Amino acid sequence: MRFHIWMSALLLMTIAGVSGCRKYAEAAKADPLLAAYDTEADWTDAQHVIPLSYQQAQGKRIFYQDCVWCHADATPAGPSNRSNLTPVSPLLNDGAALNAESDEFMQNIITLGGSAMGKSAMMPPYGKTLSAEEIRSVIAFTRAIAQPPYRPPARPGSQYSAK
Amino acid sequence: MSAEDMGKLTHRTRLVFAVSSLAFLAVLAISPFKDFRREWKQYKRSYLRFAQTRPDTKKLLADYRPDIDQIWLPGMNIVDRCTTCHQGITQASLADNAVPQPFRAHPLIPHNVRDWGCTVCHRGQGPATEVAEAHESTLAWEQPTLPTRFIQASCGTCHYADLPQTPQLTKGRELLAELNCQGCHRLPGIERPAMLGPDLTNVGTKVSREWIYKWLKEPRTILDKDGNVTVNGYETEEEPRMPKFRLTETELLALSAYLSVQRAKALLPYKIDSRIVAAWSKNPELISQGELRFRQMFCSTCHALAVTRAGEAKLIGGDIGPELTKVGSKVNPDWLIAWLRDPQSYLPHTRMPRYGWSDEDLYKVTQYITAKLTDSDLLTSVPQLRQPTEQEVQLGHRLFLEKGCASCHLIEGLNPQKDFGPDLSALGGKNASELEFGVAKIPHNLVSYIQAKLQDPISVNPAARMPQYNWNQADLDAITTALLSMKGAPPTSALQNLVVPRKEVAFRPTGAFAEVYERYKCYTCHKFNGYGGDLAPELTYEGSRAQRQWIVDFLKNPQTLRPTLILRMPQFNMSDKDAATLADYMTMVLQHPAANPAAVDAMQFTPAMVALGKQLYEVKYQCQSCHTIGGTGGYVGPNLNNAGGWLTPAWIEAWLRDPQALIPDTIEPRRNFREDEVRALTAYLMTLRQSIKPQKTASASVSRTATHGPGL
Numbered sequence: 031m032r033f034h035i036w037m038s039a040l041l042l043m044t045i046a047g048v049s050g051c052r053k054y055a056e057a058a059k060a061d062p063l064l065a066a067y068d069t070e071a072d073w074t075d076a077q078h079v080i081p082l083s084y085q086q087a088q089g090k091r092i093f094y095q096d097c098v099w100c101h102a103d104a105t106p107a108g109p110s111n112r113s114n115l116t117p118v119s120p121l122l123n124d125g126a127a128l129n130a131e132s133d134e135f136m137q138n139i140i141t142l143g144g145s146a147m148g149k150s151a152m153m154p155p156y157g158k159t160l161s162a163e164e165i166r167s168v169i170a171f172t173r174a175i176a177q178p179p180y181r182p183p184a185r186p187g188s189q190y191s192a193k
Numbered sequence: 194m195s196a197e198d199m200g201k202l203t204h205r206t207r208l209v210f211a212v213s214s215l216a217f218l219a220v221l222a223i224s225p226f227k228d229f230r231r232e233w234k235q236y237k238r239s240y241l242r243f244a245q246t247r248p249d250t251k252k253l254l255a256d257y258r259p260d261i262d263q264i265w266l267p268g269m270n271i272v273d274r275c276t277t278c279h280q281g282i283t284q285a286s287l288a289d290n291a292v293p294q295p296f297r298a299h300p301l302i303p304h305n306v307r308d309w310g311c312t313v314c315h316r317g318q319g320p321a322t323e324v325a326e327a328h329e330s331t332l333a334w335e336q337p338t339l340p341t342r343f344i345q346a347s348c349g350t351c352h353y354a355d356l357p358q359t360p361q362l363t364k365g366r367e368l369l370a371e372l373n374c375q376g377c378h379r380l381p382g383i384e385r386p387a388m389l390g391p392d393l394t395n396v397g398t399k400v401s402r403e404w405i406y407k408w409l410k411e412p413r414t415i416l417d418k419d420g421n422v423t424v425n426g427y428e429t430e431e432e433p434r435m436p437k438f439r440l441t442e443t444e445l446l447a448l449s450a451y452l453s454v455q456r457a458k459a460l461l462p463y464k465i466d467s468r469i470v471a472a473w474s475k476n477p478e479l480i481s482q483g484e485l486r487f488r489q490m491f492c493s494t495c496h497a498l499a500v501t502r503a504g505e506a507k508l509i510g511g512d513i514g515p516e517l518t519k520v521g522s523k524v525n526p527d528w529l530i531a532w533l534r535d536p537q538s539y540l541p542h543t544r545m546p547r548y549g550w551s552d553e554d555l556y557k558v559t560q561y562i563t564a565k566l567t568d569s570d571l572l573t574s575v576p577q578l579r580q581p582t583e584q585e586v587q588l589g590h591r592l593f594l595e596k597g598c599a600s601c602h603l604i605e606g607l608n609p610q611k612d613f614g615p616d617l618s619a620l621g622g623k624n625a626s627e628l629e630f631g632v633a634k635i636p637h638n639l640v641s642y643i644q645a646k647l648q649d650p651i652s653v654n655p656a657a658r659m660p661q662y663n664w665n666q667a668d669l670d671a672i673t674t675a676l677l678s679m680k681g682a683p684p685t686s687a688l689q690n691l692v693v694p695r696k697e698v699a700f701r702p703t704g705a706f707a708e709v710y711e712r713y714k715c716y717t718c719h720k721f722n723g724y725g726g727d728l729a730p731e732l733t734y735e736g737s738r739a740q741r742q743w744i745v746d747f748l749k750n751p752q753t754l755r756p757t758l759i760l761r762m763p764q765f766n767m768s769d770k771d772a773a774t775l776a777d778y779m780t781m782v783l784q785h786p787a788a789n790p791a792a793v794d795a796m797q798f799t800p801a802m803v804a805l806g807k808q809l810y811e812v813k814y815q816c817q818s819c820h821t822i823g824g825t826g827g828y829v830g831p832n833l834n835n836a837g838g839w840l841t842p843a844w845i846e847a848w849l850r851d852p853q854a855l856i857p858d859t860i861e862p863r864r865n866f867r868e869d870e871v872r873a874l875t876a877y878l879m880t881l882r883q884s885i886k887p888q889k890t891a892s893a894s895v896s897r898t899a900t901h902g903p904g905l
Contacts, residue, residue, distance in 0.1 A: 111829050158863035
């Protein structure tokens with residue numbers, strides 16, 4: 031009899047305990063490419079596809095409209111204009127050349143043009159054609175496709191790991 | 194009962210009471226314990242712990258409350274509790290991908306999340322407070338979250354007008370229009386394409402019954418074994434237009450019989466001058482001359498041909514008209530001659546312009562097409578077909594209506610069935626329970642349903658009449674996005690007010706210009722006031738841009754201003770009168786208010802201004818990075834060798850001040866020129882002149898049609 035009572039008490043508590051800690055719904059490992067707003071194939075390796083966020087995707091759109099003519103090896107209309115430029119313009123994914131430049135520098139050279147920043151005057155200013163927001167998105171796209179990959183400069187907070 | 198017994202009982206009862214009250218306590222504790230362990234509360238606490246590890250803890254926890262957070266937008270029917278767990282969505286410092294979900298910041302988008310809520314774009318269940326119920330469809334909740342790769346569909350639920358930011362959605366809408374999906378389905382906001390399937394009223398004079406049989410059995414656009422879309426066996430980027438219908442042998446025979454007797458409106462046969470035939474038919478250069486003319490007239494701007502490059506055959510050329518690799522084995526040669534002379538009398542809605550043919554050119558080109566663009570194996574798989582019987586024709590007539598052929602193809606005197614396919618205007622908002630999944634073994638949600646239906650209609654419904662299309666993944670996703678965006682009329686008036694409608698675009702010229710414009714189909718490639726194709730420069734303000742004489746010369750002998758272009762203005766062999774009509778109308782009507790000819794007098798330009806302009810062009814602004822003068826410079830902008838003979842000074846000035854004001858999507862960046870710099874650059878550009886040389890041609894007949902340089 032006593033045994034039964036203890037057993038039923040135990041059973042009740044087990045049920046209580048189990049029902050209290052139901053497991054989280056297992057979050058499926060999302061494929062970053064499926065969750066991306068848009069994608070861009072790595073220029074140096076077509077098999078490697080880079081997922082783009084909304085902002086980077088907007089940068090991609092503006093790049094293929096305005097910048098691709100001089101900052102890529104092939105353009106939608108055929109050959110690139112790079113061969114006509116002296117000095118030759120950097121490819122947009124050229125991390126070795128562009129990773130070292132700060133976002134502020136990139137923002138300025140796109141807005142004000144090459145001559146304002148002591149670079150080639152062949153780079154025209156886009157400050158009156160593109161909004162600051164659009165220029166930021168182009169920079170975001172540049173960072174996303176950079177090879178070698180772009181690492182943002184260490185900020186004071188980054189010593190803390192996100193857990 | 195004795196007192197002793199009672200004592201005994203008391204002891205036992207105590208024990209029972211003790212145990213049961215313990216059990217009771219435990220049971221009582223379940224409820225608060227369960228409440229404490231609720232998913233959202235755990236996320237709340239873990240956000241608190243997470244924020245402690247960040248340097249900007251104070252900012253991250255400024256709005257923190259241990260309760261349920263929600264965005265409540267009564268007018269829009271939105272109660273979104275997503276921010277209960279997704280607590281960092283507006284915290285810029287949490288944008289890094291290393292931040293664990295659900296705390297990561299929302300990527301930058303044009304709308305403020307607090308003003309719009311989450312489910313308006315992502316779908317899912319706003320009021321739910323459990324992970325599974327918020328994101329997935331469960332028994333009680335039917336709307337799962339939208340996979341991110343289709344997220345542009347949500348933009349389209351309010352933005353009926355196309356946005357530059359949503360290329361996938363725009364492409365999907367274009368596909369719906371181009372493939373004429375609204376021939377069978379109701380799809381609001383999708384325009385009917387200018388060119389539906391060809392009018393078949395007279396198809397019996399164009400192709401043989403065998404060719405029709407082959408075409409219906411296996412349209413030339415197929416998916417090869419590697420999953421690539423091929424046309425006539427060549428890989429292509431072109432979208433397939435004619436889908437494959439699942440037809441039985443009897444149906445193939447009946448339809449081919451019915452179509453091969455359609456000869457209601459035969460074209461007038463045209464006899465090419467017998468002297469020309471006699472002079473050329475024995476000439477060994479006939480075919481190569483025909484090929485040369487075919488190229489010189491830039492037929493490839495609209496029609497692709499298979500070209501072997503580096504050992505790989507690919508289709509090269511435009512996709513406005515059909516590819517022509519094997520057309521010589523398809524069409525009747527007499528039909529071809531009559532068609533080339535006057536396409537519109539065969540197909541009223543065709544985009545093919547009417548060229549001014551000389552008999553000699555017509556003979557050479559048609560001989561080239563029928564001799565070279567052929568494939569002797571094209572019809573080998575087709576059985577021998579006899580004269581169509583009355584019975585076959587009757588059955589074919591019935592099938593033509595039943596299979597939905599009449600939704601895309603007109604046959605005079607035949608009335609297509611109205612609302613042939615289901616109404617899709619609210620498909621994108623349907624719950625899984627409203628869809629018929631039938632035998633298909635696919636996840637029960639809307640996205641899977643749409644994709645399965647598009648890829649293989651009979652996998653969902655074996656009795657489906659919808660034909661088989663060959664999609665590549667990008668097109669499939671684009672069209673799925675466009676369909677998901679169609680959620681029907683917004684349920685509340687507040688949402689209705691948010692809708693950005695599509696702009697009606699129309700350009701309806703009148704008079705003599707309209708007749709010539711329609712004959713040469715200018716709108717197939719050029720845009721006028723937002724209406725027309727996008728292959729060639731927009732001409733809305735061409736009258737302000739170009740000098741009249743230049744327009745005349747260009748129309749008579751088109752030269753490209755951009756050397757890298759492969760697709761070019763065809764050689765129409767236009768008469769002086771037609772060219773004058775077009776040029777007069779453009780200079781009178783297609784004017785931009787910002788370019789004021791009266792304000793700019795080219796006579797006032799001094800040599801000093803020209804010298805300054807040249808220096809500005811070459812040194813300060815280095816325009817040669819994009820423009821070519823005298824053989825050096827970039828390919829991006831137009832060649833300026835003849836800027837002074839081409840552009841009006843008023844246009845150059847207005848353009849230098851603000852190019853986007855004249856042509857909104859031009860890629861020329863707007864500069865910061867001073868007013869005197871604008872003048873000087875204009876003065877310099879107006880001095881650049883070069884007469885247009887006639888095209889080098891291999892035969893005398895060609896140079897006859899080309900005009901000589903302008904006498905400027």
